Amino acid sequence: MSIVVTGASGKLGRHVVEQLLEKVPAGQVTAVVRSPEKAAGLAERGVRVAVADYNAPETFDGLFAAGDKVLLISGNEFDKGRVRQHSVVIDAAKAAGVALLAYTSAPGSLTAALADDHRGTERALLDSGVPYVLLRNGWYHENYTENLAPVLEHGAVVAAAGEGRVSSASRADYAAAAVAVLTGEGHENTTYELGGDEAWSFAEYAAELSRQTGREIVYNPGTPEALTGILAGAGVPEPVAAVFAGVDAAIAKGELVVDSGDLSRLAGRPTTPLAEAVAAALKD
Numbered sequence: 170m171s172i173v174v175t176g177a178s179g180k181l182g183r184h185v186v187e188q189l190l191e192k193v194p195a196g197q198v199t200a201v202v203r204s205p206e207k208a209a210g211l212a213e214r215g216v217r218v219a220v221a222d223y224n225a226p227e228t229f230d231g232l233f234a235a236g237d238k239v240l241l242i243s244g245n246e247f248d249k250g251r252v253r254q255h256s257v258v259i260d261a262a263k264a265a266g267v268a269l270l271a272y273t274s275a276p277g278s279l280t281a282a283l284a285d286d287h288r289g290t291e292r293a294l295l296d297s298g299v300p301y302v303l304l305r306n307g308w309y310h311e312n313y314t315e316n317l318a319p320v321l322e323h324g325a326v327v328a329a330a331g332e333g334r335v336s337s338a339s340r341a342d343y344a345a346a347a348v349a350v351l352t353g354e355g356h357e358n359t360t361y362e363l364g365g366d367e368a369w370s371f372a373e374y375a376a377e378l379s380r381q382t383g384r385e386i387v388y389n390p391g392t393p394e395a396l397t398g399i400l401a402g403a404g405v406p407e408p409v410a411a412v413f414a415g416v417d418a419a420i421a422k423g424e425l426v427v428d429s430g431d432l433s434r435l436a437g438r439p440t441t442p443l444a445e446a447v448a449a450a451l452k453d
């Protein structure tokens with residue numbers, strides 16, 4: 170029996186594997202990666218590394234074993250049919266008879282186009298009959314704190330989120346929830362709505378940046394169309410820019426507020442405040 174993590178070389182996956190290694194012996198953890206060189210350090214620490222690609226179903230043949238607990242981390246190839254990709258993993262997990270398949274989804278309240286692949290994958294997972302957990306992850310703090318350079322350069326947070334609020338949390342927080350599910354008992358066939366303990370508005374985010382930098386940083390709310398144009402002008406492919414702007418429109422409608430408390434309950438501690446994530450990012 171192994172705890173198997175796909176997308177293990179990604180940013181969330183790395184947090185999950187590190188936190189798993191604090192709880193279980195390395196020999197009980199399998200990291201699934203596309204590029205083994207990205208997991209060389211893990212192999213040296215005794216983690217089993219398996220090489221597989223969501224686009225190549227045969228690479229998942231025999232990868233899972235009966236009784237395994239699997240975390241399927243959603244992929245990031247928006248143009249390659251993520252539901253089909255994720256179904257490759259679900260089919261392989263079913264064939265092996267895994268004990269649990271947890272999937273990193275999106276909040277149930279999110280209706281933006283970005284959520285379509287997640288809803289499709291959830292349906293495939295439920296239809297498969299495999300014992301499931303839906304980890305409906307809210308937004309990451311890092312979506313903002315990893316992109317501070319243009320904000321600091323222009324003294325402005327630009328978004329199309331109106332006065333909407335976001336219950337973001339750090340990747341490490343979402344990883345803690347996943348690890349609790351993978352190492353705990355009694356989570357079968359459960360849906361968790363995961364978000365940070367405190368929702369914030371973009372005006373509050375700009376004020377926090379001002380406080381921590383000592384400079385005036387304002388919030389410039391715009392329309393989704395204007396944001397699509399700004400992102401496209403910065404080199405983001407137009408369809409992707411439109412999807413991001415669609416998320417802001419969803420935020421304006423309150424669709425990324427998650428007040429279930431599931432995340433801090435699973436993690437067993439409060440979630441990381443946005444201000445802490447900002448401070449860490451400004452130190453880098």
Ligand SMILES: NC(=O)c1ccc[n+]([C@@H]2O[C@H](COP(=O)([O-])OP(=O)(O)OC[C@H]3O[C@@H](n4cnc5c(N)ncnc54)[C@H](OP(=O)(O)O)[C@@H]3O)[C@@H](O)[C@H]2O)c1
Binds near residue numbers: 175203222223224309
């Ligand atoms: N909640 C949020 O705010 C938020 C924000 C962004 C993304 N997401 C979703 O959450 C996922 C995890 O977030 P993250 O920050 O860890 O993203 P990330 O760093 O981009 O990681 C994505 C992972 O998926 C793997 N992957 C992509 N396509 C694959 C394929 N065809 N076969 C096998 N593996 C594949 C990548 O492998 P490589 O390491 O080889 O590239 C990587 O390990 C993302 O992929 C996305 O679906 C959520």
